[in-house]
Amino acid sequence: MKKEKTPLLRSSGFQNLLASLICVLGGLVVGFIVLLLIEPSGALKAILAIMTSFFRYPGKLMLKYFGQTLVRTVPLLMCSLSVLFAYKVGMFNIGVAGQYVAGACFSLYSALAWKLPWLPCLLIGMLAAGLLGAISGVLKTKCNVNIVISGIMLNWIMLYSTNLLLGKVKSPSSPYTLSLKGTNPKALLPSLGLDKLFFDEKSVTIAIPLSILIAVGVWFVLQKTKFGYELKATGYNYNAARYAGMKENWNVIITMFISGALAGLGAGMLYLTDISPWETTCASVPAMGFNGIAVAFLGGLSPIGSILSSFFIQYITTGGGFVDLQVYSSQISDLISSLIIYLCAFVAFFRFFIQARIERAEKKKAEADNANKTEEGGNAQ
């Protein structure tokens, strides 16, 4: 059989990109409308501030903000990798938010209470988050508890536990945890000179290249390895995986472990830069995990797409901080991101729509061709 190159319009990657762009555009348009409703005079300026983000600042400052944006992109990317990894194996890991919290909790605690260096801190956080994910996996395989439900419950259990535990390493006068710099500088992630590139922004560390490597690694594992083949088979059809002699239950648990570990690693990669402390009175699960869901879907559930989409979401979030806060609020960019994730749920529909358009066009063409052919055939007779 002759293999034909798929035309650009038909390739699923392109369709995903197109669908994602539609989502982004939709989110921005609605965000703009909201800005207009609040105060029409500055709306254009505000949306431009969000869209140009740190680029609106001069050289050095821009680099600094750019660096900070990248630092905050890292956990977002890791959370989205966590979500998509589980999703490829057929599970909706809404527990990513709690696993992220677990990662933050244990990496900070081992840094502040046990005074460990950065690598063990990172690994402990990762392990804890992985185990939390694995609990969901075990509950699913042993007790048939829905992953989404157990994830939601564990999110809150983890949040309250974290507030309790990190309360032991907070500064006495505020609800925030102690700074690493003051307490245990060994626990700060090494920057290997990367900070110099971003105008000495200290929070820029090896976390950034590492997260990109991990994204590529996730892609490789899922696409090219036997392990990925087994996991995806389990996700697509649990019964068939069992029938084919795969360890289907183990696959579910290990997937949830890896998914959790990715999120926990992401949390460690943020909190071990000292860019922000943990607030021990925080009353709701951090949005990072949920944003990870958004990013994963916006990125078309591809690790490489996630790199782009996580940067984009963080980019406009940073931009949200640059609007005129006397008139608008920085949450406008949260609003835009949440609109984008809402629209992402329609991606299947958009793709279907694009596909249908293409098919209709091709059918018309084919029919026209056929008509020509039959005419020719008729003439020949």
Added chain:
Amino acid sequence: MILLLQYTLIFASVLMLVALGGCFSERSGVINIGLEGTMVIGALGGALVMKYMPPEAGAFAVVALTVLASALLGMVFSLFLAVAAISFKADQTIIGTAMNMLATAGATVAVKAINTAASGGHDVSSDIAYTYTKDLFIVRFGEFEFNWFMLIAFVCLIISYIALYKTRFGLRLRSCGEHPQASASVGINVFKMRYAGVLISGLLAGLGGIVYITAGVSVWKFEYGVAGFGFLAMAVMIFGAWHPMRIALAALLFGFCRALGNVYSGLDLMTALNIPGVVYNMLPYIISLVVLAFTSKKSRAPKAAGLIYDKGSR
């Protein structure tokens, strides 16, 4: 002790209302993870009415309008779920997650915009205060503060039970959550029933939202959303096995846990135990997870909940 009872009842009312909402939605076949967000939007509507209504308008008018505003906004917001999940067959979990984020972000932006505009840029907080009108909801019996919302929740419970199990509407709604193809084959409009289920869930969750934010305090910071009560209500619904009466019992139990977290410091017995307050907050989630672990092998969840209904499929 009276305080404990009072808090238990008011929290149970919140949980019951929202869980009943979830129940209607799931019974019709749509999983509503967006309950949390719907509560926020309902709370926003109610809080705005309470903020701007003069207390002189009278208890009845204030209560009625607040309830109306919350319920209505909750319903409108739940359309986000209904349209996407039913008409466009989008993934219900993503939609629900997005709704929760959307609600908190949207409410914060809205409240901040209102505050900023009203104060000429001085007040950029996301707070709404409703100190005076809040009292209109309360009737005091000695030390016990009876809240009209408790009665409203009780009435909703009775109506929900009758609607689900004694009426034609309930029979049809439940059939759509169990076997939509069967419903369609006897001429029931599955889409319509599911819209009804989701809208009712929006109504009840919106109502639950305003009850929640007025339960203890008289100022609410909308940046916080509703601090996981919507998710707790989902736990109540599951714990209550999608049945109104059992949901009521589960709500009382979870409400009690939550109330303990609020008032334990005033009880000698509890302070003696020396358990941190957050543990009481955690307790309901742990209980429901343990219960789920033991009961999920034979789940009583509506069979078609979460599954997209497609006319073509058989």
Added chain:
Amino acid sequence: MENTPYAIEMINITKRFPGIVANDKVTLQLKRGEIHALLGENGAGKSTLMSVLFGMYQAEEGEIRKNGKKVKIDSPNDASALGIGMVHQHFKMVECFSVLENIILGVEDTKLGVLRKAKAREKVVELSKRYGLSVDPDAMIEDISVGMQQRTEILKMLYRDNEILIFDEPTAVLTPQEIEELLAIMRNLAAEGKSILFITHKLNEILAVADRCTVLRKGKYIGTVDVKDCTRAQLSRMMVGRDVEFAVQKEDAKPGETVLEVKDLCLASKRSKRNSVNNVSFTVRAGEIVCIAGIEGNGQSELVYGITGLEGVLSGSVHFCGEDITHATIRKRSLLGMSHIPEDRHKHGLVLDYTLEDNLVLQRYFEPEFTTRAGVLRRSNITAYAERLIDSFDVRSGQGAETVTRSMSGGNQQRAIIAREIDKDPRLLIAVQPTRGIDVGAIEYIHKQIVAERDSGKAVLLVSLELDEVMTVSDRILVMYEGEIVGELDPKTTTVEELGLYMAGVKREVKQ
């Protein structure tokens, strides 16, 4: 006023789906008070035609007439209003509702929206007496037998005073005795003036009960005949389009050593307290085809699950080539040389969202040929292997090895599974209903493959519900009833009737 003898007519109905014409100018005329069979193979367009009549699909062309008058049916509601009712092949009932609730669903009698069940209940009891359809109105659907569920479906139509009753493959799930009962009920209904459309691909039932028969093939209308003027062979030729070899050509079996030995095997049932498989013992030897016959749901599926390891066993043992594999992993059994063509190809047999090539290596992807020692897949080897199988087993698909399996036809999906399982060169081939839901051409092919496997010295365990298949393919027949093996028969000496008696549990051999 009713000058036409036809209760319902469908004239020149055309219904297209993307890629196929499911009904191509099909005409069907149902007379009042007759039993009219609609005959065709799987995929011939019977179900589509009925869905059009029942308002679930709308036809692009053609018209429907009731009593000679043109009508428009846009939804099941319209169909119901015209007095058309249908017993679907897969029952459309809410399992956690009672029989009564299922019957009244959609046509509830209410007062101010509140249900009034008493009157409805009287009517149901009255109807069930009149037509001999015994049901318990308060039983939950999930607790009652398939036969009673079907009677509930029939009562659903009668409760709505339907005049035109459609039965979609109603006998597939019934025992021979229950089938007799159903046919009697159908005659009874027709005698009372109801008009019946009977969809089936079983010729015996048509000959037994139908007055006339309309035949479809590949979406096209072939013709309508009076059944009393027809023979079985004529009908089957109309259905398939050529003469069909009912007999499979094969030599006598030359059984060798024992390959599979099952001893006192018991499996727990998920639905009831009784064991789904109870004390089953038998052997399968190399070079023979042993067939497990029985009505659906008598423990055959569970028996296979026990042998293949998909479900844990309660007690007893399974030996395979002399090795005890009672508690072995599925992978181990597969490596020892067990192949399994599963009953449900969508549930077990295929990962539908995988490409064809990924499905073809589903049982061997871990072999060094397909995976490096570091655990990376050798994609080019997988593709080459898949292409070889596709060629030699003639698996047809849109984009060759890269076709997403979901988009393939049922017959080709089944071919892919058979290719995969046979190419493993197994010592034991377990084939469960290998010909379910596929057309006659593919059935012949699959039967030939199975016989060829036997002739090359493999042991074959075949589980089948189709009596024809049981009689023609097997060398030995074991009949299962309620989880037990109730008889061993020789296909050369037994008759279908005798087999039926065993299957229904009327007759059983005393255990030696």
